[in-house]
Amino acid sequence: xxxxxxxxxxxxxxxxxAVRLMKQYVQSTYNGNVLGDIGSFGGFYQMPKEVxxxxxxxxxxxxxxxxxxxFIANKHxxxxxxxxxxxxxxxxxxxxxxxxxxxxxATGSLSPETVATVVSxxxxxxxxxxxxxxxxxxxxxxxxxxxxEYDIAGFAxxxxxxxxxxxxxxxxxxxxxxxxxxxxxxSNGYSLVRKLFGEDKAQLEKFDSxxxxxxxxxxxxxxxIYVRSIxxxxxxxxxxxxxxxxxxxxxxxxxxxxxxxxxxxxxxRSYEVPAIFKLMQEKAGISDEQIYNTFNMGIGMVVCVSxxxxxxxxxxxxxMGEECCVIGKTIKGSGVKLIK
Numbered sequence: 412x413x414x415x416x417x418x419x420x421x422x423x424x425x426x427x428x429a430v431r432l433m434k435q436y437v438q439s440t441y442n443g444n445v446l447g448d449i450g451s452f453g454g455f456y457q458m459p460k461e462v463x464x465x466x467x468x469x470x471x472x473x474x475x476x477x478x479x480x481x482f483i484a485n486k487h488x489x490x491x492x493x494x495x496x497x498x499x500x501x502x503x504x505x506x507x508x509x510x511x512x513x514x515x516x517a518t519g520s521l522s523p524e525t526v527a528t529v530v531s532x533x534x535x536x537x538x539x540x541x542x543x544x545x546x547x548x549x550x551x552x553x554x555x556x557x558x559x560e561y562d563i564a565g566f567a568x569x570x571x572x573x574x575x576x577x578x579x580x581x582x583x584x585x586x587x588x589x590x591x592x593x594x595x596x597x598s599n600g601y602s603l604v605r606k607l608f609g610e611d612k613a614q615l616e617k618f619d620s621x622x623x624x625x626x627x628x629x630x631x632x633x634x635x636i637y638v639r640s641i642x643x644x645x646x647x648x649x650x651x652x653x654x655x656x657x658x659x660x661x662x663x664x665x666x667x668x669x670x671x672x673x674x675x676x677x678x679x680r681s682y683e684v685p686a687i688f689k690l691m692q693e694k695a696g697i698s699d700e701q702i703y704n705t706f707n708m709g710i711g712m713v714v715c716v717s718x719x720x721x722x723x724x725x726x727x728x729x730x731m732g733e734e735c736c737v738i739g740k741t742i743k744g745s746g747v748k749l750i751k
Contacts (some may be wrong), residue, residue: 420553425521429549436534440544444510447545454545456511456568468507472497473564476601479727480630482560483612487525487631490563491532492539493598497657498552498567499540500712502669503641504653504736507569507575508528509542515564516549521558521681529563532633540638542567576647579652579668579715582741585724586651587721588665588675590738591728593711594635595687596637599658600705604630609692629687640731644714646725652715662704665713677703679751681738685709699749710738 416423430449437449444457458465481490491514493667514533516526526549537544556562571577596604608615608626615627622629625701644650652668661677669675679699688709692702702708716724721737728735742748 412651413618420520421551422479422521425523426549426551427519427536428451429523429526432523433530436527436531437544440512440534440537442543445543445545451546453726454511454513456545459510459537459570460490462570462572464475465570466573466576468502468505468569468571469567470501471564472501476605477598477630478560478562479601479605479610480615480627483615484627484631486631487528488532489631490622491529491534492536492636492748493532494563494565494635495533495536495540495542495567496636497598498565499536499542499569499636499638500634501657502567502569503638505571506575506650508642509540509569511545511568512537512542513545513566514547515566516561517556517563518550518561519553520558521549521551525561527674528567529561532628533565536636537552539636542569547637552727559648568621575645576651577653580670582649582669582673583717583739584673584743585718586741587718587737588677588741589714589716589721589724589728589735589741590682590710591637591640591654591712591714592635593656593684593707593709595629595632595685596706597634597657597711599707603695603705604691607691621690627739635711637733639713640728640733641712643695643731644727647727648716648720650714650724654713654715656707656710656713658705660702660704660706660708661710661749662700664746665747668715669741669745672743672745673741674746674748675739675741676750677739682709682736695729698751703747703749713738715741719740
């Protein structure tokens with residue numbers, strides 16, 4: 412008896428249908444530098460001519476276990492924004508403008524509608540960041556994932572002029588740190604989040620007065636994409652360093668931009684920490700140091716500028732619609748010192 416590929420669990424017709432359904436979303440991200448179309452073996456992107464000494468900057472990331480809440484809620488149209496955000500927010504920290512994005516989607520049994528919905532979110536993230544979605548992979552892997560579940564990851568490439576790379580080397584003691592508000596938890600720390608909030612759909616969909624919303628809605632809020640705001644800022648102000656606050660929170664990520672011998676102090680009362688983080692700290696029973704080493708605490712990006720440029724930087728960011736404030740300064744030493 413013959414056994415076909417379909418008999419083994421892989422239906423190529425569903426793959427073709429997924430491509431047909433996602434095509435409109437992919438094409439909505441194209442610009443004049445995209446050569447070719449969906450379906451080629453490789454994606455083509457022409458280097459922008461206006462960059463004199465181009466340096467490519469690449470980043471890759473995934474969404475992690477935040478996906479579990481997308482499965483529980485059966486909500487798949489925003490998780491792709493997270494996949495893009497985690498990559499483009501990283502590369503813009505080096506001053507790079509995103510050029511293009513590639514995504515990887517894997518599942519046990521392919522649902523063309525679900526794939527297309529996820530890709531619609533990827534396309535939205537690409538439009539927000541100015542990146543073109545020029546390719547990707549959709550893998551059907553029978554037996555690898557539970558029914559209705561999948562994984563998604565992405566890869567972004569951007570460009571920066573060699574003379575305009577932001578690498579933290581110019582940071583000095585006494586420089587100021589500006590925090591830019593996050594949209595929520597973003598896409599890190601969800602293994603702990605799931606321990607604290609569980610996975611009971613009925614409970615997650617109940618209104619929580621402490622949050623002012625249903626937990627499931629707060630937990631699935633897409634990661635904010637800062638690309639356009641940061642690129643606008645660096646055209647107006649000398650930015651010495653930028654930290655994307657992801658896994659490891661303040662404690663791990665901010666020092667990554669400092670030269671040796673420099674640390675910082677963070678003024679915890681300089682802004683209002685969102686309710687979700689206060690609730691999680693209460694539920695977990697952990698110290699300030701622990702929670703600031705896990706979550707973004709309401710700050711998605713930290714920008715380092717000289718003291719004389721603070722007001723100009725704040726004005727530039729606010730003009731782009733960002734909520735921001737000075738949250739600390741650099742000091743002699745190392746690491747992050749939390750100041751209440």
